[in-house]
Every structure is written in structure tokens, then in C-alpha cells.
Amino acid sequence: MTTNTVSVTRGSSPLILSMPHPGTGLPPEIAAALNERGRLVEDTDWHMRQLYGFTERLAPTVVEAQLSRFVIDLNRDPSGVSLYPGQATTELVPTTTFDGAPIWQATLDGAEIERRKAAYFQPYHDALSAEIARVKGEHGYCVLWDCHSIKSVIPRLFAGTLPTLNLGTNSGASCAPSVEAAAIAAMAGQPLTQIANGRFKGGWITRHYGRPSEHVHALQMEIALSAYLADETAPWAFDAPKATQLQSALSAIIEAALGAAAAFERSRS
Ligand SMILES: [Zn+2]
Secondary structure (H helix, E strand, O other), X not given: OEOOOEEEEOOOOOEEXXXXXOOOEOOHHHHHHEXXXXXXXXXXXXXXXXXXXXXXXXXXXXXXXXXXXOOOOOOOOOOOOOOXXXXXXXXXXXXXXXXXXXXXXXXXXXXXXXXXXXXXXXXXXXXXXXXXHHHHHHHOOEEEEEEEEEOOOOOOXXXXXXXXXXXXXXXXXXXXXXXXXHHHHHHHOOOOOEEXXXXXXXXXHHHHHOEHHHXXXXXXXXXXXXXXXXXXXXXXXXXXXXXXXHHHHHHHHHHHHHHXXXXXXXXXX
16 A cells, blocks of 8 residues: 555554655655755665565564655654754754755745645654554554664764664653563663663654553664665665674564563553
8 A cells, every 4th residue: 555655564463663764755846845955865764664674574564654754754743843852953844954954945934834744744644543543453552663764973963973773762651661671671682782762762753652551652763874774875775784683683672572562461451
């Protein structure tokens, strides 16, 4: 099932993978408004579907954005409130790249942002909400894993080099404590640099949908692109041998979260 903005692949398990940023699509009116730098869509979460190909045996539902985050950022509060008040970030409709380079030829007005919310933001969230409801209907609960990646060095956003694995649970609010604990313990067993609720604590998707009291356990994984790309620059080539260790780590962490969520939900019923 594919529309212009989002593709949904249904699975039979309680796991939902949300991929809000792997898209590179640009509707014609958006491509025409971007400047040359913007049209490079450099802040893409590259090759998410390929990276998470190992999850096939877990039968996840995958909700994947087709359009670039430069159209509108599906992981930002649609009211425009910053995810990280007081810190540099990019907006609901980004005005710049992560590095701070302007991406539009002219300033966008409020009416244009409202238009994009209706045309490009809402369809992704309608699809994701529908899949969460469907999976909860089948299993009684779901584990929502929000998939992200980012360059490991972006001085405007964070100091130094980002750890490879950055788990976010909105500081523990977006999933049951036992699910967070299982994910962190599994992550600790991996030979990769890591942090939980560091610079990235989970964006709007994790915060909005993660409601453990309503049987939705949401976790965000922000990954340093250097862990699976040949280079953190164009052409953003996937490095399969390099990705193997990362995929093995992700597999262990996701399975731990799934196991803990199943146990937690069993204990409540
Ligand atoms: Zn992302």
C-alpha cells in the first residue's frame, strides 16, 4: 500500500517500525521553492529500510515516509513547539540544514506551513495512528520503534562525536520502565558507543504515541550514520559489511524490548 507521502507494509507481530525521515521525494512545488543546497536533501535518514531489513523475521509493520523531511518534519510537534527548548534544532518545516545552511529561496509564510501540515504531515500520522490501533486490536499492545540516523559530527547541534546508538524514551515516559530497562541492558552488551536519553531523548513521535498506560511502548533509536555508511557525505553509500555489527546490535535491543513488553502486558492482564 503506497501513497505519495507514506508507504505501509503490514506485519503480524506487535512491532511497528516508524521511519519518518528516509524519504527523498519532493513534490514539484516544494522542489521549485528549495534552493540548490536544499534540493540535495542532505539531512535524510539514509537507507533505513535496508538497514532494518534484518527485522523481517520479526514480522513488523513498517510505516515509511516517502517525502523528504525538508517538505515538513514528521517528527516535530505540529504546533511548532521546539523539541529541545534552548538548544539549536530544526523546525517543523526546516529553514536550514542541520549545519545551518539556508535551504529555501524565500521565507515561507504561516499559510504555506498550514498547507503542508494538511497535505504532507497528516497522512503519515493518520497511517501510523491506524496501524497502532490495528496492532493493539490484534495483540492488545504494540512496541513502536522510531528509526532514525544522523551525521555523527554536527557542531551546531552537539559537541564532539555522537555515540553510535542513541536510545530515546522521553526520559522513561514513553514505555514501561521494564521495557526501557531491557533495551538499555541489551544495548550495554553491544560493542558500540551508546547512550540513553542523551542529546536525543525521542522526538515528537516517541513523545506523542508512547503511552505505556494505553499499551503503546515507544522507543526512538538515533544512529550515527558513520556506523553503516561508507562516508557521511554524498553519495551516502550503504556499507553492508560495516552495517552487520550494527544490525546485530539493533536486533538484540529490539528483541529485548519486545520480550519485556510482552511480559509487562501479560502481567497486567
Ligand atoms: Zn530522523
